[in-house]
Amino acid sequence: MKRDLQNYYRDLRLKIRNADAQMFVAQLARKQEVNSAFFYDFVVNAEGKLMYVFWADATSRKNYKHFGSVVSFDSTYTTNQYDMIFAPFTGVNHHLQSVFFGAAFLLNEKTESYVWLFETFLKAMGGVAPTLIITDEATSIKNGIDEVFPTSVYRLCMWHIMEKLPEKLGLVIREESEFWKRMNACVWGSETVTEFELEWNSIISEYGLEDNEWLTKRFSLRESWIPAYFMDISLAGILRTTSRSESANSFFNRFIHRRLTFVEFWLRFETALECQRQEELIADNSSIHRTPQLVTPWAMEKQGSQVFTYEVFGKFQEQVISARDHCCVQGIAQDEGIKIVTFKTGASRVREVRCDTTTMIANCSCRLFESHGIPCRHIIQVMRIENQKKLPTFYIMERWKKRCKSESVYDEQGNLLEENPTDSLDAAARKKISTVRNKLEDLIQRAKQSDEGMDF
Template identity: 50%
Template sequence: MRFDSWEAGLAFYRMYAHEVGFSVRVWTQHKGEGGVIIWKKFVCARQGWRKRKSVDLGQVTQEVGRKKAKRNIKISRCGCKAMMGLKRQDDNKYEVVQFVQSHTHQLVSPSKRHLIRSNREVTSDLRNKLFTCSKALLGTSKTFRLLSIEKGGPENIGCTKHDLQNCQRDFKAAIKGADGQLIVDIMENKKKANPAFYFDYQVDENNKLTNIFWADSICRKNYSLFGDVVSFDSTYRFNKYDLVFAPFTGVNHHKSCVTFGAAFLSNEKIASYKWLFQTFLKAMCGVAPKLVITDEDQSMRRGIESIFPNTKHRLCMWHILMKLPEKVGPILRDNEDFKPRFMACVRGSETPDEFESRWSSIISEFGLEDNEWLKEKYGLRESWIPAYFMEFSLGGILRTTSRSESENAFFRHFTNRKLTLIEFWVRFETALEEQRQKELQEDNCALHTLPVLETCWGIEAHAREVYTHNIFVAFQREVVAARDRRHVKTIERVGDVRTMSIGDLSGRIITVCFNTNTKAAQCTCRMFESLGILCSHIIVVLKNDGCNEIPSQYVLHRWTKMAARHLCYDANGHEMEGSSTSLSPIIKKLYSQTWSRFSLALHEARHCEDKMEYLNKVVADALAHLRQTAPLDEQSKVQEFESFIGTTFPSIINIHPPDIANTKGSGKRLKRGSEEAINKRKKVNKP
């Protein structure tokens, strides 16, 4: 038997081995002049014997970080003699000159032949699938299950789950040592593709990456539109180096989280925060936020005071209240009356006086006069109690929930603490894409649908036309409250100004001053100042005055349907719009259409053998035609890795990966008393 090349001979022997039931290994060869292979031998994978030291040990050790992990070795060699030898002839073809058919071991049954090593390969197609699934946080196990479903069973995949894990291991090994350089190179490429992309970084004296900040063009545009209030959190880590992940978060016109930028920090010192805030300021054309909300980190506070001296700094209520159960003890933690009253005090008080009164009552009634933590929080009350921010413009839009916690929970869904910086970046981009797709869906819904009205009031209909759906729902609640639960008790007139007392069903009185000429209104509840939408008290007054539309001064542009439809430019005149992509919109559309049609054709033919054979022939002919008319150079595994991450592996590494950071760590979920009791019992009963 003769072959055009030794590779063709190997392919034949592998097909033969698959049918018989054994695995093939390339064994030895001899080269002649010019490096031409004269003869080559292929053997059964169970040929020969494992080295004596491995048999004696039965185990090997691997270095894993600073620990040694033991790995069991399974011996497969048994001295099998089966083989095939090829020799190069004068006509440059290879002839079979040796062939041993018999084996000294049991052959693999047909049901297990897909597990034979020489029959398995993580092909380019499978690697691409693995990379694609990795972007969506599908690990190797879930990817393997998905492939099994798509291909009609694990025997049709072409590899095992362990093979996919090895491919992922190879990817991490390729990144190792170049992680810092790669992340910087990726961002350099992003900036070349879109000059509005902004990033900066720091290295230490050993050229190891310490801090890095980035904001793409859409992040910067969102900040220019919605950056009046910023939430900043640095309590979570999503990478193998334990670097602090610090996203800057805001609220868009749909009241959804929007990312303004993000950073990795190697420590939580004042100098790091100063650098980060200064870099953020440069990225945002020197415009500081009006209000920034953070946790209680003192280094962060000092950094904000230094870089954002005119910015109002407020502490995140969520971070403080999360510690409440621990600080008040198990008795009050499970008290059914304490928590509702405490929450009503800190969240529901509309004036500082009301808060002071409620706080004093709670402290006295529950015997908390000596609680040092509550004393400390009371001393900081002007930094976290909403009643002290009611007069500050939009100071309340982040008060009902923790935007930072919501943002971290969102990114946590896409990341984990074993990721390299490159792996994190790929998934971060996927997360941003999902966040922005949600905004597009909300924009489309707001522009092409209308919510149902609850009243016949013209002011509600006007709000439906101008506001996004989520803002309209909040405004609609105020309209319904104005209709059902508010009434005018008294009116005092002085010129164009009316001072009106508005009562509710609980007997509470709210005062509204209204100018009938300018339509300017001021309510003692301060809801408009805090949230940017009119309260039910002012709506009652407007209705009483015959207004069928919201006065223009009370329609904040940031809450309208058209809020994001503006062209924005950075300080260098670069338009801050969508980032550049390697595929043109036309190619992306054709790719999507082709994939959809192929999937539909496969679905139509799946139950008919004749149809499947026809489809298989059509696809094979199309593939052969494409390769003939426009042949592509086959990518190596490294080139595929580079295509996945968006940059080439550096030949020279100037920026090294960061050291493992020694930071304060991520916040932990507070547990209820019952959970802690169960955990304590487990520790006591632990043998």
């Protein structure tokens, strides 16, 4: 009965009132006892109050090794009973699902809190910083990133900005559907900087928003949140999925937006995480056992169906079909070893592929491969013109492969990053194996310069 449940929670809260944070940290410690690949760290102040706590389990750390190049860090979730900020790190897996990398509770939003958090995160992830990190707009987060992840590309979450937009507008414009149509197309759909700037300025003047300070400020920050400005940044396009996508949102909504105690939080969190991982397993299973329907006689399409996960293959297949149906070559030119092929597209844009005919590495002005990691219709067409039956491996990103997670991953201490490690070696032996593995890797790096070296 609902009444019983309410009473149960009241009693639970009374019981844990003074020991809640301690129980939470003790729970993390227990997790580590069971599996040494479970990482956590925390700080208490002089009064014994919990300031910061961060954790990442073996699976999260393994996921980071596979998919951690692009990370979304979100600190906008409403807090727990103790007014602490819940701050999760997430990314996108090989099925384009949201994937959890680790999370923290922070007592405040000061720069030093973020510095502690990012340093701790780095420690958990073997010192490997993300290539790209997307966050919400806050000076203290930006400071923390500059200090701890100086080489990572930093961008703002476009979802957060667009979510705030309605409240920054007058009532009349807010209800204008034409305004939203144009604004969304301008922000999300602009392909070039010029296209974006022309359309933005035209919207601003048409709706008389020149004096809107908030919009003026967002325009001055445009390079850090408008996708047109980072089409060349590797995989930035998948951020549209990571940054507070529907799936990430519903995942976290199960245990935030509520004044929960730590103990209550943990119960919900673990269940939600289990569900997320279960969904990944289901997707793994169907990627391996389901044979997608092929629509062209091209070997490339078949190859794609064999290597890519079901979801990524779907995206790739769209490009293959489109290459077959709507990809008219306009002109072919040759500039030394570079073949330049132009295409006319429906939207009266011209696409240009420049292909090195020795390596078969090409880039296209639509930049689909750079931004989403999926070879575009134009590159596919050029490969066909060049009589390539198969896609060069360059275009098959490791992170989209069906079996990208099948290899065992270890951390610096030699812990196997699995939830239930069957590895019964003691710590010293594991450490030794890890050291040997690293040395062997160095050796291969040095030897690969020559055939002789590799034979030796």
